[in-house]
Amino acid sequence: MEYVWILGGVAVVAIALGWIGYLWRWRSAEARESKQAHEAAQERAPPVELGETYEFGITEFTDHHSGDRVAVGKVEGFVLFTGDVPDSTDEGDVIRAKVLSFNEGRTSADATFVEQV
Incomplete structure (x- = not known):
């Protein structure tokens, strides 16, 4: 047994x-x-240009090292971290944002909120 x-x-x-x-x-x-x-x-070259405005859906929110709430979304697979997003926005909302700068390696960019679509 x-x-x-x-x-x-x-x-x-x-x-x-x-x-x-x-x-x-x-x-x-x-x-x-x-x-x-x-x-x-x-x-690859980034599909966005500095100073231009793009429309995309928010996929998630993250906290910036400064403590600010940052929306994350993609334009043609390219990641945009968007600041100054109103607290009333949620994941899935579509916004417009202006590209301010590229991050190291130009694999993502920082942007600022323009408007909710």
Whole structure:
């Protein structure tokens, strides 16, 4: 009867190790894809221009290092961090923002809120 418990324990450990291996490979593939997307973004010219206004949906909010609430959105896959967004805006709202500056590597830009659409 003891061998049944031992075999059961071995089976549980084998399943757990298999699951851990699967998750590790999945996370490695995800990290590889993220790195490739970042490198591709560094190689292409930004699809936005300084001083121009763009319309996009807010995908999320984040806190700027200054403590300000910043809206995050994308224009043609290019990330814009937009400040001065009214507290009444929510994720999914469409806004217009003016591009102020590019961030290091020109893979994203800072913008300022113009209006809610």
